[in-house]
Amino acid sequence: MLRIRASKMLAAPVMKIEILTIFPEFFTQVFEFGIIRRAKLASIVKINVHDVREFAFDKHKMTDDRPFGGGDGMVMKPEPIFAAIEQLLGTTNRDEYPKATRVVMLSPQGTPLTQEIANSLAKNADHLVLICGRYEGVDERVNDALVTDEISIGDYVLSGGEPAAVVLTDAVVRLLPDALGSETSAENDSFSNGLLDCPHYTRPADFRGMQVPEVLLNGNHAEIEKWRFEKALEKTQKNRPDLLKGENGGCE
Ligand code: SAM
DSSP, rough: OOOOOOOHSSSSOOOOEEEEEEHHHHHTTTTSSSHHHHHHHHTTTTEOOOOOOGGSSSSOOOOEEEOOOOSSEEEOOOHHHHHHHHHHHSSSHHHHHHHHEEEEEEEOOOOEHHHHHHHHHHHHHHHHEEEEEEEBBBOOHHHTTSSSSSSSSSSOOOSSSSHHHHHHHHHHHSSSTTTOOOOOTTTTTTTTSSOOOOOOOOOOOTTTTEEEOOOGSSOOHHHHHHHHHHHHHHHHHHHHHHTTGGGGGGOO
């Protein structure tokens, strides 16, 4: 059931996200579920998807061209992206962007996305423009002049920035005030305290002979908290020891 206060439905969104893509249809359904959908309906976030082709100036609406210097593949042209930013932000001078505006290039060459970066964007930005590359990538002059943050969602190469834009949007929107609702919180999620989350169980207590740990059934909250911490530590040691060594923003 959607629990949205009427006052929220009329308020200005906490955050506006604009996505620049040559495949706007990619996003038709992807933000229509769960927390993101609820945040949209509650005016916590407004997400606009823009077709980069609409900003191409030539009669063929070209958004890519061959690379200077030769080589494989095509490169996304700078002009349509400059035109889109000009229209959305009123300027292509990065120094004139409003303070809480960030123009993000999704790129495998970017800074790896972490919970800390998502938190920082949720806290400090109110307008995100996400640029989705395709082919060999985007003409570097877009990075040089327009982009404030280059972000990668991991050390692998996708065919396009669209899935990365979805990942970044999801990671940020769920951290916006009230996005998670009262029934859940990001506080105990993985990475929030430098550890992975602890294991979770629900009914039935006995499933095919596999028992839920006894401690979770006894109602002793101090014991439950202690068990959860130990299990979170155990899982972190097993799957992500780098977090315990203080690497990747973990705790020491
Ligand atoms: N030639 C580029 C390279 O090796 O760095 C890869 C280009 S990739 C095929 C096309 C687009 O997908 C990129 O411009 C970027 O927008 C997006 N992309 C690919 N991998 C990504 C990643 N790990 N994180 C974020 N965006 C990614």
